[in-house]
Amino acid sequence: MKTYNVVKNLNLKNFKYNTMKQYLLTFIFSASLLVMNAQTSTEATLSSIETHEQAKQFVKDKYAFNSKIFTFNEAKHKTQLAKTLFKLEKGQVKSEKAASEKILYKILEKTKNTYHRVSYIFLDGNEYSLESINTLRETLIKKYNNGIPFNALANQYSMDNNANKGGDTGWFTTDDVNSEFESTLIKDNHTLDTIYNVDINSTNSYYLVLKTFAPKDITEIKVLKIVEPI
Structure with a gap:
């Protein structure tokens, strides 16, 4: 009887362990899927943004993201990032990946003005x-x-x-x-x-x-x- 109870308890523990493991795997898969879907959704939305006003609305709506609009001036901004972005044309996107985040840059406007x-x-x-x-x-x-x-x-x-x-x-x-x-x-x-x-x-x-x-x-x-x- 004691041997039976021990086996029964072991089987129960294994069942709980396997169930928990399966739950965690399902959770991780679901979370990954959500992130992938969110990224795909963001990139799809980004591709649809064509004007400055649409970009401002995106920044307002996506308050959970760290998003903003800024201006680079070729005479003032000399960083490597600025030089890379100046090579892009209006509508083009540059992406960078870090350990825990993805950074997207979209060129909304590109103009040349005469300065005095x-x-x-x-x-x-x-x-x-x-x-x-x-x-x-x-x-x-x-x-x-x-x-x-x-x-x-x-x-x-x-x-x-x-x-x-x-x-x-x-x-x-x-x-x-x-x-x-x-x-x-x-x-x-x-x-x-x-x-x-x-x-x-x-x-x-x-x-x-x-x-x-x-x-x-x-x-x-x-x-x-x-x-x-x-």
Whole structure:
């Protein structure tokens, strides 16, 4: 009787063990299938995204994913990833796999814009008369021609916060323009290294401008990035 009970107990333990093992295998298979289906679904959805607005909606809907939209500028972004993405055309996808995640990049937009860049000294017509401003600009031009760097003059004389940058505007496009001053800069046809005056009488704003860079065509891409667990 004791031997029978021992065998019975062993069989019961084996049955429970096998049942648990089968359950775990089924669970792992099901979980893997769900992940595979989710990945397939994500990639299918990604292939259907064609516009920036559709990408924004995807980011909003898929809040569980680490997804976002960002812009790469060819003049500013020099990483290996950026260089790789710039080789892709609109609509193409790049994927990377890590130990526990898959990263997808889709090119939403690829554009080339003309950028402009100058340095300037701003003189406030509300503080000084136009006669005083013109006299000062003549003095500053002489100082510049005598070898004093323009950024040093801007740092000392310019009457706005950009003085801290030596008067440098940085690269800007027509899309960035929000002032009559910048609109005038884009329309001007001065040659490189020319120093000249710009007067915006409507706002009593007066400038001494140095054209530091020729206009430059720069490529930008908007990219949808999705980080998906695997």
